[in-house]
Amino acid sequence: MEVINRYVTIKTHVDGAPEESDFELKASAVALSLEPGSNEVIVKNLCVSIDPYQLNRMKSYSSSQKSSDFAVGIIPGEAIDTYGVGKVVISENSEFEKDDIVAGLLNWGEYTVIKPGGMLNKLNPMGFPLSYHVGILGFSGLTAYAGFFEVCKPKRGEKVFVSAASGSVGNLVGQYAKLIGCYVVGCAGSKDKVALLKEKLGFDEAFNYKEETDLKSTLKRYFPDGIDIYFDNVGAEMQEAAIVNMKIHGRIAVCGVISEYTDAGKRAAPSMIEVIYKRIKIQGFLAGDYLNIFTDFLSTTRDHLRTGKIKPLEDISDGVESIPCAFISLYRGQNIGKKIVKIAEE
Amino acid sequence: MEVINRYVTIKTHVDGAPEESDFELKASAVALSLEPGSNEVIVKNLCVSIDPYQLNRMKSYSSSQKSSDFAVGIIPGEAIDTYGVGKVVISENSEFEKDDIVAGLLNWGEYTVIKPGGMLNKLNPMGFPLSYHVGILGFSGLTAYAGFFEVCKPKRGEKVFVSAASGSVGNLVGQYAKLIGCYVVGCAGSKDKVALLKEKLGFDEAFNYKEETDLKSTLKRYFPDGIDIYFDNVGAEMQEAAIVNMKIHGRIAVCGVISEYTDAGKRAAPSMIEVIYKRIKIQGFLAGDYLNIFTDFLSTTRDHLRTGKIKPLEDISDGVESIPCAFISLYRGQNIGKKIVKIAEE
Ligand SMILES: NC(=O)c1ccc[n+]([C@@H]2O[C@H](COP(=O)([O-])OP(=O)(O)OC[C@H]3O[C@@H](n4cnc5c(N)ncnc54)[C@H](OP(=O)(O)O)[C@@H]3O)[C@@H](O)[C@H]2O)c1
Ligand SMILES: NC(=O)c1ccc[n+]([C@@H]2O[C@H](COP(=O)([O-])OP(=O)(O)OC[C@H]3O[C@@H](n4cnc5c(N)ncnc54)[C@H](OP(=O)(O)O)[C@@H]3O)[C@@H](O)[C@H]2O)c1
Numbered sequence: 001m002e003v004i005n006r007y008v009t010i011k012t013h014v015d016g017a018p019e020e021s022d023f024e025l026k027a028s029a030v031a032l033s034l035e036p037g038s039n040e041v042i043v044k045n046l047c048v049s050i051d052p053y054q055l056n057r058m059k060s061y062s063s064s065q066k067s068s069d070f071a072v073g074i075i076p077g078e079a080i081d082t083y084g085v086g087k088v089v090i091s092e093n094s095e096f097e098k099d100d101i102v103a104g105l106l107n108w109g110e111y112t113v114i115k116p117g118g119m120l121n122k123l124n125p126m127g128f129p130l131s132y133h134v135g136i137l138g139f140s141g142l143t144a145y146a147g148f149f150e151v152c153k154p155k156r157g158e159k160v161f162v163s164a165a166s167g168s169v170g171n172l173v174g175q176y177a178k179l180i181g182c183y184v185v186g187c188a189g190s191k192d193k194v195a196l197l198k199e200k201l202g203f204d205e206a207f208n209y210k211e212e213t214d215l216k217s218t219l220k221r222y223f224p225d226g227i228d229i230y231f232d233n234v235g236a237e238m239q240e241a242a243i244v245n246m247k248i249h250g251r252i253a254v255c256g257v258i259s260e261y262t263d264a265g266k267r268a269a270p271s272m273i274e275v276i277y278k279r280i281k282i283q284g285f286l287a288g289d290y291l292n293i294f295t296d297f298l299s300t301t302r303d304h305l306r307t308g309k310i311k312p313l314e315d316i317s318d319g320v321e322s323i324p325c326a327f328i329s330l331y332r333g334q335n336i337g338k339k340i341v342k343i344a345e346e
Numbered sequence: 347m348e349v350i351n352r353y354v355t356i357k358t359h360v361d362g363a364p365e366e367s368d369f370e371l372k373a374s375a376v377a378l379s380l381e382p383g384s385n386e387v388i389v390k391n392l393c394v395s396i397d398p399y400q401l402n403r404m405k406s407y408s409s410s411q412k413s414s415d416f417a418v419g420i421i422p423g424e425a426i427d428t429y430g431v432g433k434v435v436i437s438e439n440s441e442f443e444k445d446d447i448v449a450g451l452l453n454w455g456e457y458t459v460i461k462p463g464g465m466l467n468k469l470n471p472m473g474f475p476l477s478y479h480v481g482i483l484g485f486s487g488l489t490a491y492a493g494f495f496e497v498c499k500p501k502r503g504e505k506v507f508v509s510a511a512s513g514s515v516g517n518l519v520g521q522y523a524k525l526i527g528c529y530v531v532g533c534a535g536s537k538d539k540v541a542l543l544k545e546k547l548g549f550d551e552a553f554n555y556k557e558e559t560d561l562k563s564t565l566k567r568y569f570p571d572g573i574d575i576y577f578d579n580v581g582a583e584m585q586e587a588a589i590v591n592m593k594i595h596g597r598i599a600v601c602g603v604i605s606e607y608t609d610a611g612k613r614a615a616p617s618m619i620e621v622i623y624k625r626i627k628i629q630g631f632l633a634g635d636y637l638n639i640f641t642d643f644l645s646t647t648r649d650h651l652r653t654g655k656i657k658p659l660e661d662i663s664d665g666v667e668s669i670p671c672a673f674i675s676l677y678r679g680q681n682i683g684k685k686i687v688k689i690a691e692e
Contacts, residue, residue, distance in 0.1 A: 257618040269615035275630035282628040284621035
């Protein structure tokens with residue numbers, strides 16, 4: 001048997017903000033049969049993750065392509081790998097059987113052929129929607145959890161600032177921080193997002209950064225005594241403004257710098273004199289380095305989800321053809337929470 | 347009895363590179379008597395430290411002035427405190443007696459009246475010249491030791507880059523790094539300094555940054571496989587170039603950014619995408635936070651000095667009137683090693 005697999009690819013490298021025209025929906029036939037002993041698995045993709053860092057992989061030159069296994073360059077015309085959840089269609093790997101629900105490195109398409117050694121694990125949905133396992137209980141969740149707890153080492157009562165706070169990672173950082181008794185302020189790019197942060201997610205304060213003219217004074221207003229922890233998702237001028245407002249021994253987890261992804265000339269030039277005198281730590285990190293705490297993260301987050309102490313925030317589009325638009329929306333601030341594309345029903 | 351105390355002060359705040367004309371040598375009478383029970387001590391200054399950070403204290407506005415006890419603003423016309431070594435002339439403090447050799451917060455002058463609570467300790471010269479206790483066995487030494495060992499957490503075989511490497515802190519960082527088996531490259535601003543680093547201080551390599559046109563390629567040449575540790579004394583473009591050349595899990599100790607002290611508009615705008623993908627840590631620090639390891643630092647460094655494994659590098663000028671010139675020389679790269687002014691013979 002054969003199926004038609006539709007998948008999304010880039011036409012050429014993408015060096016600025018992505019546009020619909022940079023993408024192409026391709027189709028190819030996939031034989032639903034495997035060579036005996038091949039150890040391969042064919043997965044029908046159900047939910048796939050839409051992440052800002054993919055843009056760095058689409059660039060014609062990206063330093064990230066040299067320094068991380070998570071970020072090898074995307075080749076125009078080829079399928080684009082991504083974290084996702086799917087269902088086994090056929091398996092020559094003894095670890096998996098037909099109809100197993102699995103999570104791992106799939107792609108922006110309808111089917112994935114997983115080669116031996118490919119990242120794939122059986123998934124226990126634990127009663128949650130499968131999409132949760134792509135976001136809040138997947139890498140976005142781990143990023144927030146590891147970045148906040150392991151990198152920032154927060155203490156009760158500390159003052160925390162999060163950028164892109166209504167995003168997938170950001171909203172969770174804020175929720176984790178509230179749970180351990182921190183004071184949390186988030187910024188986001190619309191009035192509705194600001195309301196959501198304060199009213200639904202329990203942030204102490206939130207502001208629309210697009211309405212502010214002087215970010216340094218804005219942060220001074222929200223943190224008159226300074227910031228202990230800045231969880232940076234955006235980089236550039238927001239990072240500079242945060243550093244000016246950091247307290248002594250402040251910590252910055254540099255999770256992402258989305259405002260710099262679309263514009264290589266845009267960078268933070270923070271005052272290093274402040275960094276020295278205030279003994280600030282600026283730490284880049286990748287969630288993938290923290291797989292050792294995945295179990296801990298998962299059980300904590302699952303429990304909080306069950307008791308309602310953590311609220312999921314998802315933004316789901318339907319169908320493989322919606323992937324380019326879903327991806328582009330990240331750079332336009334059009335998503336609220338974890339951006340996911342549901343490729344097929346279970 | 348009364349003595350004339352000559353001391354150096356600034357005429358007005360200094361906001362750019364310092365010039366001789368920014369300074370003034372003043373004189374005032376100091377009564378060599380103290381009120382009984384005053385707990386005060388009068389010290390005759392012998393050797394005083396000349397440090398780059400003083401410029402930040404001279405600025406009309408400096409963020410450092412708000413964030414560190416070590417860096418309160420200097421008031422034009424008033425004496426300028428500094429670390430130094432002196433001799434007790436008269437004491438109303440039961441901890442000190444006439445003729446005690448002491449180290450602590452003195453000033454750029456001939457005498458210091460130490461108020462109760464002022465930073466002063468008896469000094470055991472341990473057979474070393476008093477100047478050593480201002481530099482290599484004083485704060486410069488502690489800065490290098492704490493910054494390198496505590497902040498950078500080096501491992502044998504790691505590749506270390508040090509800027510301002512012929513300076514007081516930098517030369518010691520390189521020497522400590524060699525002692526634990528690191529590969530060390532330093533940069534400095536003249537051919538003679540480069541020769542000194544390689545021939546006298548045992549650096550593996552050194553280069554004159556003033557002769558390089560593209561610092562990123564320069565560092566790539568010296569570190570084809572990348573830098574594990576960058577000990578930053580200068581900031582700006584050198585920091586940017588180092589970050590491009592860092593390895594995964596690289597660490598940057600931001601000790602000082604002298605090239606930014608004289609020009610507030612000059613800043614590093616490092617690629618945060620590199621910081622994330624390479625999980626780089628950028629950590630500002632102050633030596634004053636590491637007084638808890640002073641004893642450890644002192645005994646280690648003393649032993650290495652005695653066995654000749656660490657070589658002292660000092661640059662001494664004579665007389666209180668030479669202070670402005672000595673200070674200015676730091677920003678012109680005219681010092682080699684620890685800049686000290688010997689105010690008087692013991
Ligand atoms: N280090 C890691 O292991 C790791 C793992 C996952 C994600 N990340 C990083 O974490 C960050 C957040 O990722 P996410 O998956 O949670 O995405 P997300 O926050 O859900 O989506 C991106 C959000 O960024 C904001 N944004 C877009 N362009 C911006 C700009 N120019 N300036 C300021 N804000 C902008 C938008 O919200 P607004 O309405 O606020 O503008 C947008 O909704 C990204 O930088 C990503 O690369 C890192
Ligand atoms: N964090 C702390 O606790 C702490 C404590 C002490 C010192 N520090 C900092 O550590 C650094 C070194 O201090 P130090 O006392 O050892 O001084 P130093 O290195 O002995 O003297 C300063 C040296 O910096 C170099 N320099 C001057 N202007 C420069 C420029 N524009 N670009 C590049 N290099 C320049 C010069 O050497 P070249 O020939 O190489 O140009 C000069 O000799 C300073 O930034 C200082 O503020 C920090």
